[in-house]
Amino acid sequence: QSVLTQPPSVSGAPGQRVTISCTGSSSNIGAGYDVHWYRQLPGRAPKVLIYVNSNRPSGVPDRFSGSKSGTSASLAITGLQAEDDADYYCQSHDSSLSGSVFGGGTRLTVL
Amino acid sequence: QVQLQESGPGLVKPSQTLSLTCTVSGGSISGGNDYWSWIRQPAGKGLEWIGFIFTSGTTNYNPSLKSRVTISLDTSKNQFSLKLNSITAADTAVYYCAGQRSPYDVFDIWGQGTMVTVSS
Numbered sequence: 001q002s003v004l005t006q007p008p009s010v011s012g013a014p015g016q017r018v019t020i021s022c023t024g025s026s027s028n029i030g031a032g033y034d035v036h037w038y039r040q041l042p043g044r045a046p047k048v049l050i051y052v053n054s055n056r057p058s059g060v061p062d063r064f065s066g067s068k069s070g071t072s073a074s075l076a077i078t079g080l081q082a083e084d085d086a087d088y089y090c091q092s093h094d095s096s097l098s099g100s101v102f103g104g105g106t107r108l109t110v111l
Numbered sequence: 112q113v114q115l116q117e118s119g120p121g122l123v124k125p126s127q128t129l130s131l132t133c134t135v136s137g138g139s140i141s142g143g144n145d146y147w148s149w150i151r152q153p154a155g156k157g158l159e160w161i162g163f164i165f166t167s168g169t170t171n172y173n174p175s176l177k178s179r180v181t182i183s184l185d186t187s188k189n190q191f192s193l194k195l196n197s198i199t200a201a202d203t204a205v206y207y208c209a210g211q212r213s214p215y216d217v218f219d220i221w222g223q224g225t226m227v228t229v230s231s
Contacts, residue, residue: 002157036217045207045224046158051217089158093215098171100148100214102158 003028004090006103012080013111020106022073022090028101030071033093037066037075040087040105049088050075077108085110113138115208115222122228129195129229133208133222140189141166144210144220149182149193151204152224159204163214164191171214203229 005023012018022035029035035053038046048057050066053073065076073092077084090103119131133147140147148163162172164182172180181194195202205226209218 033215034217038218045221046218047221048217048219051219057219091158091218097160097173098214099163099173100150100160100211100218102160104157 002104003094003097003101004092004103006088006090006106008104009107009109011109011111014080014082016080017076017078018080018108019077020075020088020090020108022075022092022103024071024073024092024101026071027096028071028092028094029068029073031095033095035066035068035073036091037064037073038089038091040089046089080110082110084108113144113210113220115210115220117206117208117222117225119206119225119227121226122230123198124231125199125229126197129193129198129202129227131193131206131208131225131227133191133193135189135191135210140184140186140191144212146211146214146216147182147184147191148209148211148218150207150209150218151202152207153201153204161193161195161206163211198229200229203227 037050039049040046053068054066088106094101116134145166146163149161164170184191205224207224208222210220
């Protein structure tokens, strides 16, 4: 069971908007630690999508946005495209572990 | 740019020690990303942080694995390594090495991952 909770799956049609939630606790997100998001394609290593809650690395389209409030964070994807079909993970720091924690991952299916 | 590459046996027997090495190329292991971690992912499951080593040699491990894990650093070879002892089938996973600038930061550099199967 992961420290950060994500929905196991979400889906949407091309062009639609979806959001993926990431719920933590007072020892991680709620303690003010930043949240980062990754996209993982089958057989590949995770790749940074959003860092420090809402920042996009160069090359990541502005269809992807992140936000954080209280003990939760969210990843929003607008204008869904077939290539967005992948697994998405959130990550933060946890003071109990003094290390990183991940969400269980969310499988996004583009219908 | 800096790249990471994991290496090690793909098959390990139960009760033995799993040993993996991550080689940093294209830059110094002591420059920029100073926190080097091992992360694993069982098939069809999520990511689990195993532990990190700071370039000073300081380590920190996930409490769930702490009794079995050792992460070490060899700056002369630009490598860091993972040893996980008393392994069982539950340790079968893809193992990634990754780097952060601080323990609170994003993992902005990852190896491609190496599959380790625990079986007799």
